[in-house]
Amino acid sequence: QKEVEQNSGPLSVPEGAIASLNCTYSDRGSQSFFWYRQYSGKSPELIMSIYSNGDKEDGRFTAQLNKASQYVSLLIRDSQPSDSATYLCAVNTGGFKTIFGAGTRLFVKA
Amino acid sequence: GAGVSQSPSNKVTEKGKDVELRCDPISGHTALYWYRQSLGQGLEFLIYFQGNSAPDKSGLPSDRFSAERTGGSVSTLTIQRTQQEDSAVYLCASRNIPVAEQYFGPGTRLTVT
Numbered sequence: 001q002k003e004v005e006q007n008s009g010p011l012s013v014p015e016g017a018i019a020s021l022n023c024t025y026s027d028r029g030s031q032s033f034f035w036y037r038q039y040s041g042k043s044p045e046l047i048m049s050i051y052s053n054g055d056k057e058d059g060r061f062t063a064q065l066n067k068a069s070q071y072v073s074l075l076i077r078d079s080q081p082s083d084s085a086t087y088l089c090a091v092n093t094g095g096f097k098t099i100f101g102a103g104t105r106l107f108v109k110a
Numbered sequence: 111g112a113g114v115s116q117s118p119s120n121k122v123t124e125k126g127k128d129v130e131l132r133c134d135p136i137s138g139h140t141a142l143y144w145y146r147q148s149l150g151q152g153l154e155f156l157i158y159f160q161g162n163s164a165p166d167k168s169g170l171p172s173d174r175f176s177a178e179r180t181g182g183s184v185s186t187l188t189i190q191r192t193q194q195e196d197s198a199v200y201l202c203a204s205r206n207i208p209v210a211e212q213y214f215g216p217g218t219r220l221t222v223t
Contacts, residue, residue, distance in 0.1 A: 032210035043214040102152035
């Protein structure tokens with residue numbers, strides 16, 4: 001079982017819709033959770049961090065965490081073509097190592 | 111403020127040559143990480159530094175790979191006798207312990223011909 005799992009996609013949504021990206025993790029001791037956006041040919045860019053159960057909103061982005069279900073998600077409201085990228089879920093268990101998922105490719109169709 | 115910088119941005123080398131990749135972390139960040147990303151693949155952890163020491167070298171693919179960090183700042187990743195399978199983007203990230211967020215540099219694209 002992979003430590004951090006994501007659907008590879010591609011996930012295709014129309015412009016203006018809500019994109020929902022999901023991630024599950026295996027280590028119940030995980031404490032910190034991150035979403036990175038990676039455009040083609042570029043390096044990962046941190047867009048959201050979440051540490052406690054519930055929702056965290058930042059502009060059009062909402063991160064959701066459910067530690068009991070070992071599940072973290074990212075919602076992108078009013079999706080734009082510029083949101084088309086690969087989204088990496090990352091999990092830290094409190095140590096030095098952060099485990100990255102393989103990423104979900106998102107396409108937003110104009 | 112300045113982010114993580116890496117050099118060179120692109121490197122083309124012949125099989126069998128040695129290469130050095132450089133990472134300059136965000137000022138004051140105590141931890142530094144190296145990752146490798148092959149085309150269309152996820153991030154592969156290589157090594158991390160806490161200060162100048164590398165407690166976890168488990169991700170280095172072979173003994174041809176080595177890394178060092180000096181002065182708690184700049185790090186170099188050295189690949190000896192490069193092979194075609196070493197072709198990838200090498201990413202560096204830094205982190206300000208105990209904060210968990212890592213911030214990535216732009217990467218070095220290595221092509222071994």
